[in-house]
Amino acid sequence: MNVINEMHIRFQSKSTNESFARSVISAFVLELDPTISELADIKTAVSEAVTNSIVHGYCRESGMIYIDAKITDARKVIIKIRDKGIGIKDISRAMQPLFTTAAEEERAGLGFAVMQSFMDDVKVRSKPGQGTTVTLTKQIVPLR
Amino acid sequence: MLNTDYKDDILTVFLSGEIDHNRAVGIRSAIDSQINALRPRRLELDFSDVSFMDSSGIGLIMGRYRAVGLIGGDLRIINVPDNLNRIIELSGVTTLGVLR
Numbered sequence: 001m002n003v004i005n006e007m008h009i010r011f012q013s014k015s016t017n018e019s020f021a022r023s024v025i026s027a028f029v030l031e032l033d034p035t036i037s038e039l040a041d042i043k044t045a046v047s048e049a050v051t052n053s054i055v056h057g058y059c060r061e062s063g064m065i066y067i068d069a070k071i072t073d074a075r076k077v078i079i080k081i082r083d084k085g086i087g088i089k090d091i092s093r094a095m096q097p098l099f100t101t102a103a104e105e106e107r108a109g110l111g112f113a114v115m116q117s118f119m120d121d122v123k124v125r126s127k128p129g130q131g132t133t134v135t136l137t138k139q140i141v142p143l144r
Numbered sequence: 145m146l147n148t149d150y151k152d153d154i155l156t157v158f159l160s161g162e163i164d165h166n167r168a169v170g171i172r173s174a175i176d177s178q179i180n181a182l183r184p185r186r187l188e189l190d191f192s193d194v195s196f197m198d199s200s201g202i203g204l205i206m207g208r209y210r211a212v213g214l215i216g217g218d219l220r221i222i223n224v225p226d227n228l229n230r231i232i233e234l235s236g237v238t239t240l241g242v243l244r
Binding site: 015016018019022036037040043044047048051054055105106107108110111113114117118 | 162166202227230234
């Protein structure tokens with residue numbers, strides 16, 4: 001499996017950058033000619049991960065969010081979204097549907113459930129005080 | 145700015161564009177101030193022109209379900225485009241019986 005393209009961006013943890021991150025990742029995966037639904041899945045999952053970094057990782061304070069994305073010759077998209085925020089104490093609890101630490105902000109607690117449902121694989125690495133890295137993988141179906 | 149219509153005690157809100165965490169905050173407070181001012185018996189959220197929504201949109205729906213319920217009204221979600229079906233189904237909003 002060879003990497004045929006990759007990109008790295010970093011941006012401030014401002015909520016206006018949620019749509020920026022979605023646009024960048026859409027543009028990046030376009031070379032694989034994904035279906036509309038594959039593209040929507042990727043955009044949604046990235047939006048969830050970036051929002052988590054802003055709302056939970058940095059608790060709305062200023063910080064940087066890093067996205068590293070790769071495309072392989074097997075038409076796989078691998079997207080790593082990283083922050084240097086507060087981290088997650090209990091990852092399996094955080095990934096439970098409906099669990100949220102920001103109910104007053106009307107967070108539905110569905111971020112990880114959406115990522116898991118819309119992507120083929122979701123990996124989370126986190127340490128309290130050291131930030132969180134979410135790796136999203138999706139296989140784009142072969143061209144017809 | 146929110147595009148709304150109020151007739152026969154029904155407040156209809158026409159949502160549009162991309163609903164993410166950034167936009168949901170403003171939409172939420174705009175709808176809630178209308179709910180408090182008009183106290184409608186029904187709130188209709190029209191999703192016809194929504195091109196993208198993540199789980200922030202689900203939070204928005206659940207929150208308005210509660211907000212309108214508090215004043216004795218009910219919620220209807222109408223004209224959901226096909227591209228939003230997946231997240232709506234995943235969220236369990238369908239079990240509230242608000243989809244039309």
